[in-house]
Amino acid sequence: MAATLKDIAREVGVSVTTVSRALAGYNDVAANTKERIQETAVRLGYSPNITARRLxxxxxxxxxxxxxTFGPRFSDPFFSEFIAGIGNQAAAHKYDLLVSTHAPDSEGERQAYLQAAKRGWVDGLIVVRTREDDARIQLLCQHDFPFVAFGRTSNECAFPYVDEDSAAGMRLLVQHFVDLGHERIGLIAPPSGLMFGHYRLQSFYNTMAENNLPVQPDWIVTGDMTQxxxxxxxxxxxALDPLPTAIIGGNDLMAIGAINQIQQHGLRVGQxxxxxxxxDIPLSAYMTPPLTTIHQPIYEIGQQTCAMLIDVINGRSPQDPHTLLTPTLIIRESSGTATIQMEGGERIQSN
Amino acid sequence: MAATLKDIAREVGVSVTTVSRALAGYNDVAANTKERIQETAVRLGYSPNITARRLxxxxxxxxxxxxxTFGPRFSDPFFSEFIAGIGNQAAAHKYDLLVSTHAPDSEGERQAYLQAAKRGWVDGLIVVRTREDDARIQLLCQHDFPFVAFGRTSNECAFPYVDEDSAAGMRLLVQHFVDLGHERIGLIAPPSGLMFGHYRLQSFYNTMAENNLPVQPDWIVTGDMTQxxxxxxxxxxxALDPLPTAIIGGNDLMAIGAINQIQQHGLRVGQxxxxxxxxDIPLSAYMTPPLTTIHQPIYEIGQQTCAMLIDVINGRSPQDPHTLLTPTLIIRESSGTATIQMEGGERIQSN
DNA sequence: TCCATCATCCGAAACGTTTTGGATGATTTT
DNA sequence: AAAATCATCCAAAACGTTTCGGATGATGGA
Known part of the structure; x- marks a missing residue:
């Protein structure tokens, strides 16, 4: 149906080789043949067969x-933004983006990574939501398959990654609350096993300790990253007595779910x-009250991760393929600066 | 690097053809040769070259x-859920999913569809957020390229689609408010040109008219689908005087943005x-107050659209490839049933 | 004994592209 | 005039798979 090089060659009365080279812009084709070839290509609506070229x-x-994805029904705004980031970057470098979904740590996921690591499916992979002792990363390392991760891991193998400095982010947030006078701070931690959850949890303990504040085990609960x-x-x-005076959600979605429950209990968030x-998902600014949060430039992270992967694939891997992004604290009303601040707390600004 | 059919053939001492046929399960290969071939394939870690097979x-x-996508920074939870829906369905039928992002009605988008319509990139396309007089659909129809749309359009060409019955959804919502005693209802409409916005707008007018309620032009404003x-x-x-007593957001994101502003103005939503x-994005239930909304089963829509596309590609197109899903009304506190109901309004239940 | 049948195998072509390694004349250089 | 250079072209191989149309030899029936 669609025109091939052979069709053009026959039409122009020239070999397939010449057509190919003319269209590819080589300079060993006479100007006027090149012109005839190009004209014919347009006329026949030629477009190269990508599969053949790939082979x-x-x-x-x-x-x-x-x-x-956790369960079939799911909807994390993180992913649409992240995909937009990698997608646009990929397109800018003439790469396509193949997307599939699998439950974390499932057999299906393992199979998918295994297939990907075999030659011919994709040139490289992007791995997100890294886990402690991450089987995916181990597998890709073993097969020497090009990939870049968003997030670090505890596996020993060296690999390129982009990550946000979770520890710094948690420190900003905890210190913000401590400076406002809070001493009993609750944490809804991400599911154990997630690397960024690990960093955040550690940093939570550390920052509390630095401020000579005790942490009750009861103050730490775990949520599944959804509202x-x-x-x-x-x-x-x-249900605790005394109540925590501040609560940190492991992500905005959980924080929003928490706000909802707190308000249902007749308590005022921020007061x-x-x-x-x-x-800092887009919605967080439109809560009532607006949510104090740690800003993650998800779109840019997607872009950077993708750009790094393309470099890796083309052998242009930089000497230090590790990017650690410094997060910023976005102070909004949910942290109650308006009220508690008057009691003597000093306001911390981010930048 | 990776093993090919030729490698196995050499190893076993048999032709490439035989290896291919043995692995494909044809019955013209002797049982014991088949066995040797399979064993060798496993030993060599053979996995077929997908590109070659595709060619x-x-x-x-x-x-x-x-x-x-509107602008680089964007994040509509709709898309992550929709992608999960089509992705899982595609995987179930051994299809891959290629994703790219483009601003609506941009030249880049046109190019992308043009390339897709040429043979060899993908077998079929899924089109979402259909527009009035949709150039994408026109183009695909012209090229006779297999696709299924989520949403209808005003183009005359016939094509398979899945759609939600926007008119019915809007009717449910407006009638709900009217039954609660509201007469001045504002609407934040989707950008003009979007087909579902068109249906919703028409249905808004119609339902108001059916209830003998006038509609002031001032009551209709347009938003870009974001908070x-x-x-x-x-x-x-x-800024209107008198104020509308009810406001309908063209999607949940805009409704949430509206709630935020209403509360900033010192007004109580639902009262x-x-x-x-x-x-009915997952977040809508966790607003304060929780958002009354029209439920769209986005994941299922993704699945159905994808399943229909696969049918179309394989020539199994059903006689009537048009699915219209009936939406349901989810009544929550933002419509103020708790208070206004006491004034005599009758409560409408969805099912 | 001869022919048909059957089980098993394989050569070659095909898919559409890119690339290698020249070939062919014409033009320039010596 | 011979040799070197140049511009232009192309045949064939290669990428890895599937499939078409037999080929081969063994077995069965007449």
């Missing part, structure tokens, strides 16, 4: 991204209980 | 999805002003 070039010009998870997890915190989150 | 079979086993857009657009409504949305 010949032994590369797919395609990047892979396997979304870790529902946040709402469910915060119940345990609201009775301060709340903070992580991510 | 030979003249199909890519890949579906395409071009996300219409920010909703917040900005609602300002015009809040002073009722608010409704569209989509």
């Amino acid at each position: 010949q070039k032994q590369r797919t010009d395609t990047l892979g991204f396997i979304m870790p 529902r998870g946040g709402a469910e997890a915060v119940a345990a915190l609201l 009775d209980i301060a709340v903070g989150g992580f991510d | 030979q079979k003249q199909r890519t086993d890949t579906l395409g999805f071009i996300m219409p 920010r857009g909703g917040a900005e657009a609602v300002a015009a409504l809040l 002073d002003i009722a608010v409704g949305g569209f989509d």
